[in-house]
Amino acid sequence: MPLPLHRLAVPDPQSMPFAAGTFDSIGPLSRASFPHRHTFYEIVFVTGGTGEHVVDLAAHPLRPPHLCVIVPGQVHYWHEVSDLDGAVVLLTDEFLAERPRDRELLHALGEQPWRTLAPGDAGDIAAVVGHLRREYAALAPGSLGVLQAYLHILLVLGWRLGDAAAPVAGTGRAAAVTAQFTRLLNQPGGARRSVRECAARLGISMGYLGEAVREVAGHTPGQLIRRAQILEAKRLLANSPLTVAQVGRELGFDDPAYFSRFFRRETGTTPGDFRRGGRESTTITGFSPSIDPDEIRSVASTSSLT
Template sequence: MVRATPPLPLHEIEVPVPNGLSPFAIGTFDEIGSFTRARFPHRHDFYEILFLTGGGGVHVVDFEPYEIEPNSVYVLAPGQVHFWKDSELITGRVLVFAEEFLLVHPGGLLPAPGGSPLLRLDDAQAAQVEEVLDDIDREYRSRDPGYATMLQAHLHILLVRIQRLRQAHPRVPASSSIVWRFTRLVTKHVLAERSVTAYAERVGVTAGHLTDLVRAALGTTPGAVIRAALALEAKRLLAQTELSVAQIAHALGFEDPSYFGRFFKREAGASPGDFRRDIREKYQLAHDL
């Protein structure tokens, strides 16, 4: 039975749509809007690429803290929860787009859900990224004939460039198109479907082959990816809602709250109650509810 989880704050794109295509925008943090520096946890219905050139504080993505530093690139997927803590003078560029705006299927070009959203660059690498962002920005503002197609082409180049830079960092694994599709499906449908076989059928391979691909790309198993996605949804609800543990267990499809408690402690290393208390205390989230 599918459960409907209570909605968390969702930011939708409120920008011009090029030539009637899917939403796309680029600009400074000030130009894109207040949500770009939001200090409260929220999630997006679009992809967001952040290129930071200055500022201080902490950027928290799915409850993992990242120190704000220049020459940092974040690639955030739809549904990820993030916010800024103790941040000041954040500068750089923000690029937002819907998946449908891409020229090709994003598998292989975007990091698999669950991977690190952060890529730190040296000055030469940052210059490579900034060069493409400059091209995108000029095309976006000029609105010359055919600019939507040009934006799609430049976005494709940017994603390839970021992917190459990610592959240059051994700690950032690359993912195949099939693995990306699998992990993306899990993030979208984990509340309704938790069968490895079912996901394998959706991406057109056997369960055994999917297991081999996920192990090679991510160093884990499809089942572990599914469990991690479910635990992440639980963390989001524990941190950002006043639902009881039993209500959250029910919302996530667990008939037995005690089983949910054991599952969560195994995945998160703490009981649901302890996690809620500790995460709210760490990030002062209770004041935002």
């Protein structure tokens, strides 16, 4: 049970799986100072504060304004932060069910999750975030479509601001299969899955999974699984009290020696040396008290990863 997992639960069945507000209205978990991850997406527009935001081992100093995107599975926390101010947008995969391109944009932004904004860019982001918050607070007829439209504008603006890779191209079956495969790897325990298991979960042959992923991502499924295993191993080594052997077991390695050899082959260092080296200073790219339901119609609950 290495890291807390926060879920966005909606107590009212009629409410949409979405929330927008300030750090204060969303609640104390929006400022969590311990390493954790989400089952949902989080977009943060930071307008004030000091300290650091740590995302997948990379520490980002607060020099507002910033735009940050956290995707499901990524580990993050706020370190020695004071006077943190800004806006928070939360949404689940369900909210994106009919918006596959926005899901791809979110994951592209999650590859480089932290952006420092120029004054003019910050003004554009603030305007769109303000529209999102007001529309969410009103929840008038047709609000779902309006919120989805504003979210799309926010994501495109964020993507234009940095040098994030272009989202996965194409709308054909190969692109859809690759997106589904990536989501499997980002789920809790996803890095434990073999190529065979992933293909079975997707209802396709191993051969077609390999063809589709190579066509769209330029890598084999096995290469992407190994990348996910290394990223998850680094997350657990840096942020959990698990022993090296326990980290290996979390990733499906029953033999600690074999896990150590695998880690060294892929990274050039041993798990123990990586842990002793402390937090990394560069972003690792991979492919990601309760919120008050009376204030935002949503509640974040915590559980543990299995």
